[in-house]
Amino acid sequence: MTRQANITIEDVAEAAGVSRQTVSRVINNGPNVKQAVREKVEAAIAQLGYVPNLSARRMGGGKSYLILAVNDRQRTLDNWQAGRGNDWVDQMLYGGMTECEKHGYHLVFRLIDTDTESGIAQLSQVIASLRPDGVLLTPPHCDNEELVALLANRSIPCARVGQHDSADQINVFMDEAGAAAEATRYLLELGHRRLAFVAGSPEYGNSRRRVQGFREVLAKAGQPEETGLILDGDFRFDRAVEEIDKALASENRPTAIIADNDEMAFAALHTADRHGLSVPEQLSVISFEDTPGVRFSVPPLTAIKQPTAQMIARACEKLIATARGENGSGNFELPYELVKRATTAPPDD
Amino acid sequence: MTRQANITIEDVAEAAGVSRQTVSRVINNGPNVKQAVREKVEAAIAQLGYVPNLSARRMGGGKSYLILAVNDRQRTLDNWQAGRGNDWVDQMLYGGMTECEKHGYHLVFRLIDTDTESGIAQLSQVIASLRPDGVLLTPPHCDNEELVALLANRSIPCARVGQHDSADQINVFMDEAGAAAEATRYLLELGHRRLAFVAGSPEYGNSRRRVQGFREVLAKAGQPEETGLILDGDFRFDRAVEEIDKALASENRPTAIIADNDEMAFAALHTADRHGLSVPEQLSVISFEDTPGVRFSVPPLTAIKQPTAQMIARACEKLIATARGENGSGNFELPYELVKRATTAPPDD
DNA sequence: CTGAAAGCGCTTACAG
DNA sequence: CTGAAAGCGCTTACAG
Numbered sequence: 001m002t003r004q005a006n007i008t009i010e011d012v013a014e015a016a017g018v019s020r021q022t023v024s025r026v027i028n029n030g031p032n033v034k035q036a037v038r039e040k041v042e043a044a045i046a047q048l049g050y051v052p053n054l055s056a057r058r059m060g061g062g063k064s065y066l067i068l069a070v071n072d073r074q075r076t077l078d079n080w081q082a083g084r085g086n087d088w089v090d091q092m093l094y095g096g097m098t099e100c101e102k103h104g105y106h107l108v109f110r111l112i113d114t115d116t117e118s119g120i121a122q123l124s125q126v127i128a129s130l131r132p133d134g135v136l137l138t139p140p141h142c143d144n145e146e147l148v149a150l151l152a153n154r155s156i157p158c159a160r161v162g163q164h165d166s167a168d169q170i171n172v173f174m175d176e177a178g179a180a181a182e183a184t185r186y187l188l189e190l191g192h193r194r195l196a197f198v199a200g201s202p203e204y205g206n207s208r209r210r211v212q213g214f215r216e217v218l219a220k221a222g223q224p225e226e227t228g229l230i231l232d233g234d235f236r237f238d239r240a241v242e243e244i245d246k247a248l249a250s251e252n253r254p255t256a257i258i259a260d261n262d263e264m265a266f267a268a269l270h271t272a273d274r275h276g277l278s279v280p281e282q283l284s285v286i287s288f289e290d291t292p293g294v295r296f297s298v299p300p301l302t303a304i305k306q307p308t309a310q311m312i313a314r315a316c317e318k319l320i321a322t323a324r325g326e327n328g329s330g331n332f333e334l335p336y337e338l339v340k341r342a343t344t345a346p347p348d349d
Numbered sequence: 350m351t352r353q354a355n356i357t358i359e360d361v362a363e364a365a366g367v368s369r370q371t372v373s374r375v376i377n378n379g380p381n382v383k384q385a386v387r388e389k390v391e392a393a394i395a396q397l398g399y400v401p402n403l404s405a406r407r408m409g410g411g412k413s414y415l416i417l418a419v420n421d422r423q424r425t426l427d428n429w430q431a432g433r434g435n436d437w438v439d440q441m442l443y444g445g446m447t448e449c450e451k452h453g454y455h456l457v458f459r460l461i462d463t464d465t466e467s468g469i470a471q472l473s474q475v476i477a478s479l480r481p482d483g484v485l486l487t488p489p490h491c492d493n494e495e496l497v498a499l500l501a502n503r504s505i506p507c508a509r510v511g512q513h514d515s516a517d518q519i520n521v522f523m524d525e526a527g528a529a530a531e532a533t534r535y536l537l538e539l540g541h542r543r544l545a546f547v548a549g550s551p552e553y554g555n556s557r558r559r560v561q562g563f564r565e566v567l568a569k570a571g572q573p574e575e576t577g578l579i580l581d582g583d584f585r586f587d588r589a590v591e592e593i594d595k596a597l598a599s600e601n602r603p604t605a606i607i608a609d610n611d612e613m614a615f616a617a618l619h620t621a622d623r624h625g626l627s628v629p630e631q632l633s634v635i636s637f638e639d640t641p642g643v644r645f646s647v648p649p650l651t652a653i654k655q656p657t658a659q660m661i662a663r664a665c666e667k668l669i670a671t672a673r674g675e676n677g678s679g680n681f682e683l684p685y686e687l688v689k690r691a692t693t694a695p696p697d698d
Numbered sequence: 699c700t701g702a703a704a705g706c707g708c709t710t711a712c713a714g
Numbered sequence: 715c716t717g718a719a720a721g722c723g724c725t726t727a728c729a730g
Contacts (some may be wrong), residue, residue, distance in 0.1 A: 646725030
């Protein structure tokens with residue numbers, strides 16, 4: 001093991017008997033290097049244990065080899081603080097780090113406010129400081145056109161995870177409306193006729209798309225208006241309990257509930273219990289997330305499993321391709337899965 | 350909002366009518382700047398929306414404003430892949446990101462192999478490339494003297510989270526032996542006389558310390574040798590099931606089990622069920638972690654709650670202090686907590 | 699208290 | 715196919 005620190009491109013050049021420039025070509029896989037020279041340089045690099053200094057590369061006008069992954073600040077912090085875990089973040093890191101590593105990139109994870117004004121300030125700050133080669137926006141930031149415009153203005157490639165079909169960019173998503181539709185059809189097939197959808201925040205485009213998928217299936221099935229109740233949640237337990245409580249207390253209470261996330265699905269379980277309704281016999285529940293708690297819940301929740309890690313990985317891949325001068329933009333849809341567990345069954349009555 | 354991109358120190362200097370040097374003094378809170386000049390510069394910075402370029406700062410010989418947080422590669426990846434969540438990582442990010450942000454630092458999270466040879470290679474790689482101002486090592490890396498030596502050799506401050514009392518460094522930890530002792534005493538007080546401790550990997554110093562705390566309490570209580578059974582686990586479910594299975598099948602089966610992590614505690618719950626033993630009536634279980642799944646498990650697990658986020662935050666704080674030229678080294682013990690839930694009770698027989 | 703100079707380790711045009 | 719020059723945006727000594 002070579003213990004000597006701070007080996008520079010100059011050291012490699014000297015050891016290989018070439019110019020600094022040629023070494024640069026080799027480490028950047030540039031053209032115009034004779035095979036013999038390339039090998040000599042590579043040998044010197046290996047022998048000295050040379051690793052290019054990222055800051056210098058960036059300063060030289062090259063790339064930063066940094067991908068910035070941005071997530072919703074308040075929700076992430078809340079989840080962490082409550083010790084609730086945060087599977088979405090875990091899967092972001094999983095998909096993002098492994099993909100970045102593959103290409104010699106580093107992933108920097110950041111939390112940014114949902115409020116547009118401070119979000120803009122925070123994002124400007126971090127991109128000015130880090131100068132990432134690409135920025136990855138997740139919900140709800142992926143729906144924020146001001147953030148997207150800021151990035152465009154600074155000529156930083158942007159990947160929107162959870163955003164559909166916006167032009168000239170990298171959009172990675174799953175078919176949210178389709179997933180909601182599939183969950184709805186499944187409940188219909190089980191025989192349910194009074195369904196409720198506990199929506200998350202309308203700030204999230206995905207929430208809107210799911211509500212839409214839910215509605216369309218019911219309309220197509222020729223169900224009357226009151227078949228599909230929309231409850232206005234905000235992704236949180238307490239608010240969901242309130243809304244579900246009212247719904248279950250009504251005369252024509254729903255026999256099945258689709259929740260926009262796990263926390264609200266737990267709220268459904270909780271509220272059903274308070275109303276003395278057994279799950280799934282008297283109330284079916286489907287969640288729109290599939291975090292670890294879901295599988296351990298009692299009973300284990302039927303849920304839509306999102307391809308989070310895969311979406312983030314794809315976004316990073318396309319961002320890196322773009323940084324390399326290839327055209328990475330496009331729309332990439334990844335498959336979800338409806339995982340049937342123990343909270344869904346035909347209605348009792 | 351100033352949309353102009355790439356504002357440099359030169360622009361600020363010009364706007365404020367001072368030299369680049371003076372601006373540098375202001376942004377680095379250096380001495381020797383007249384109040385009036387400082388204010389003029391600060392106004393220019395605010396007006397232009399100037400944010401220093403990190404790469405340039407590093408290149409100029411300054412700090413990188415990067416803290417590298419290192420975690421066990423294989424275990425982290427396994428947890429993520431299994432969709433099991435990873436509360437330790439979440440809490441690392443929570444404590445690390447918030448603390449780093451406070452000081453204008455960025456946290457970079459990295460996975461490094463436990464195997465010393467590739468671990469060394471990966472760590473050299475990433476520090477040569479990123480040049481962080483400090484590196485934070487978690488178990489089991491915090492116990493790896495080669496890694497610590499590598500960092501010392503490169504003059505990069507190192508904080509060991511989970512390492513106790515190593516000289517001349519930043520060590521942050523909780524009293525692992527004390528926590529194991531407290532859990533053990535609690536079981537003894539409940540009336541248990543045949544206890545088992547499912548140990549994690551001996552690669553982890555903390556595992557060894559806990560086993561020690563467990564043994565000492567039993568010895569002090571004058572319990573005979575066979576009172577405290579040590580089961581050799583490896584933190585994983587399957588292996589723990591095997592070991593616990595054997596223990597529960599024995600004639601003098603333990604009436605209480607302390608597991609070195611949640612997964613093995615779940616294994617205890619699972620195995621108890623297979624043996625027709627009810628928890629806590631016929632078997633008490635205490636876990637040495639307190640991840641979200643634990644609170645949702647049936648029954649909810651009694652557990653030692655580790656101050657993970659706080660330890661990481663403290664480590665970052667001390668690393669940043671050291672980077673600033675202050676002496677951050679020392680030993681910092683943070684408090685744990687025994688959270689009593691539903692898996693512990695007096696023994697039945 | 700303030701500024702002019704040198705240099706960090708690269709890459710990007712530009713020559714040859 | 716290869717090299718010499720310039721420059722990226724800062725900070726660190728060094729002058730004054």
